Amino acid sequence: MKIMNTVIDAHDVSKIYNKETIPVFAVNNVHLHIKKGEFTALVGPSGSGKTTLLNLIGGLDNPDSGNVFIEDLDITKLSANQLIEFRLKNIGFVFQSFNLIPVLTAKENVEFIMLLQGIKKSVRDARVKQLFREIGMDDKMDTRPAQLSGGQQQRVAVARALASKPKFVLADEPTANLDSKSASNLLDIMAKLNKDEQITFLFSTHDQRVIDRARRVITLVDGRIVSDTAAVSTKHENANVQK
Amino acid sequence: MAWRNIWRNKMRSIIIILSIAIGLFAGIAVLALYKGMMKSRVRNVIDSEVGHLQIHNGRFKKDYEPQFILANGAGVLKAVSKIPEVKLAASRSITMGMLATPTGSAGVQINGVIPDLEYRLSQLQKKIIKGKPFDPTKKNEIMVGGKLAKKLKLKPRSKLVLTFTDTAGNMVSSAFRVAGIYQSDNAPLDEKNVYVNINELNVLLGISNSFHEIVILLKNDADVKKIQLVLQQKFPVYQIDSWREISPETDLLVKTVDQYSYIIMFIIMFALAFGIVNTMLMAILERTREIGMMVALGTNRIKIFLLIFLETIFLTLAGTPVGIFIGWVTTAYFNKHGLDLSGMGREMMSSFGFGTIIYPEFPADKISGVLLIVIGTALISCLFPAIKALKLQPVEALRR
Numbered sequence: 001m002k003i004m005n006t007v008i009d010a011h012d013v014s015k016i017y018n019k020e021t022i023p024v025f026a027v028n029n030v031h032l033h034i035k036k037g038e039f040t041a042l043v044g045p046s047g048s049g050k051t052t053l054l055n056l057i058g059g060l061d062n063p064d065s066g067n068v069f070i071e072d073l074d075i076t077k078l079s080a081n082q083l084i085e086f087r088l089k090n091i092g093f094v095f096q097s098f099n100l101i102p103v104l105t106a107k108e109n110v111e112f113i114m115l116l117q118g119i120k121k122s123v124r125d126a127r128v129k130q131l132f133r134e135i136g137m138d139d140k141m142d143t144r145p146a147q148l149s150g151g152q153q154q155r156v157a158v159a160r161a162l163a164s165k166p167k168f169v170l171a172d173e174p175t176a177n178l179d180s181k182s183a184s185n186l187l188d189i190m191a192k193l194n195k196d197e198q199i200t201f202l203f204s205t206h207d208q209r210v211i212d213r214a215r216r217v218i219t220l221v222d223g224r225i226v227s228d229t230a231a232v233s234t235k236h237e238n239a240n241v242q243k
Numbered sequence: 244m245a246w247r248n249i250w251r252n253k254m255r256s257i258i259i260i261l262s263i264a265i266g267l268f269a270g271i272a273v274l275a276l277y278k279g280m281m282k283s284r285v286r287n288v289i290d291s292e293v294g295h296l297q298i299h300n301g302r303f304k305k306d307y308e309p310q311f312i313l314a315n316g317a318g319v320l321k322a323v324s325k326i327p328e329v330k331l332a333a334s335r336s337i338t339m340g341m342l343a344t345p346t347g348s349a350g351v352q353i354n355g356v357i358p359d360l361e362y363r364l365s366q367l368q369k370k371i372i373k374g375k376p377f378d379p380t381k382k383n384e385i386m387v388g389g390k391l392a393k394k395l396k397l398k399p400r401s402k403l404v405l406t407f408t409d410t411a412g413n414m415v416s417s418a419f420r421v422a423g424i425y426q427s428d429n430a431p432l433d434e435k436n437v438y439v440n441i442n443e444l445n446v447l448l449g450i451s452n453s454f455h456e457i458v459i460l461l462k463n464d465a466d467v468k469k470i471q472l473v474l475q476q477k478f479p480v481y482q483i484d485s486w487r488e489i490s491p492e493t494d495l496l497v498k499t500v501d502q503y504s505y506i507i508m509f510i511i512m513f514a515l516a517f518g519i520v521n522t523m524l525m526a527i528l529e530r531t532r533e534i535g536m537m538v539a540l541g542t543n544r545i546k547i548f549l550l551i552f553l554e555t556i557f558l559t560l561a562g563t564p565v566g567i568f569i570g571w572v573t574t575a576y577f578n579k580h581g582l583d584l585s586g587m588g589r590e591m592m593s594s595f596g597f598g599t600i601i602y603p604e605f606p607a608d609k610i611s612g613v614l615l616i617v618i619g620t621a622l623i624s625c626l627f628p629a630i631k632a633l634k635l636q637p638v639e640a641l642r643r
Binding site for chain 1: 251532537538540541544638
């Protein structure tokens, strides 16, 4: 049954590598529900399946079993071209190594998704200005990525992910290549955007600073969810209600 | 974005742009050389061989029988000369015969000409390499081609005998003395044609003041069809041929060489295509992660293909104006000063009917065709890299 306000609903999702030889469960029967406006960290050791799970939720990869619902749509049933269209309209991505397009300026990088969506120039300009103000980089709009620091590039990547107001943002180790000051600054921005624009964030991380800032922490080990702070909170909430 | 992508690796892009420019220059140079050669060949045919148009008795050209004269030829010649588009019209008496010397003999076409008119019509005087033009005070003089003279060991003042049949079918022989030896840019024609005075030939043929052919030079090449039509309407009983019909091999050569030059252009661009494919493949492989990211963000496959196609087009077209400009400058220089191909041998060139100095001409009429070939090359060159890019799976591409 669909849970009210659920943005991401993964049902019994598995992803197996090396099926022909020694099968490895990158993601093993995972059930996951993320509600609108959540700020969730997906944590776990290297190889625990964080990135694979994000890829499955983002429609970048197909699960071997199970279904991924985004709102009420099962994206595992979509064709490759439908998935591209779906990602464009619904998901924002932030990658570990920024992945900005080097030949475009910071402004053009942020504008890129909106251009693909065919959004009018006046609307694009207004949104770009607003986002650059929010990430505190108004003066760097016309700078190419190579001239920006790692932290600045990742802020631009976050702005790009948010430009078209997606249903949720998937961030794969967004602070992995940043120094502590830049990481903290980026987290402030992400938290503020999460609060102000009610955009759902799901990010994988090793970084304790990020984990500390998350409102919900899901721990993966060997492709399975071994703990989820949301479940603990719910139990506490239920206990308080009974009292 | 596509334009900016080209300049990510400046050196690589400049090398491929220069290759395209040089390839295009080479193609244009070949086209210009062929155009110059063909123009020179056509000019030779018109100005020193057959003129723009010729008028004959409808039955004459079948067997060159001397009795098939142009009836009322003088009247026709007068009427033709009055047409404003006509620069010059001259009569010729023609028969086939045998030229014999003490050392040998050869079959020839004997052209009876009015020397002063013939000098202007076929530049005969300018082609003399040994001896002198016809001397009005001397009788039975003959002009022979260089190749024939060499074959029969003829020199100026050498004596020879021409034998042919007259209008009654009787064998006629007459002795002639070589006045001059001429050499044109068409060796086979030199070997076959001899020139004598029309009055002397007419007496031997027994056609008094009649003749077999009117050769017409027009003021403008473009008027050939128009005047041919006018003459056909005016003189329906005669056969009116343009230079294309008289010298179909030249017409065919012009058309064939046109196709030939495009084939050469194709070969050059085909070779260049490999360079473009290599460059684009390198560009795609270097950007695997970036392209994967673009697909992950929602860039559809059509846009990815368009991006690669535009990059290839820009890369190709960037070299195009450079190649065309160098081609134009070089062609303009040689068009003015001429390109001396005597190193290839005058005999070889003249055996194909070409002079040794060629004036290449910029093939402006073929530039649109050349551009189409260039764009076609870019399109074909981008296919392989584009397919490679379209096959990228975002997850795998992002891992690299």
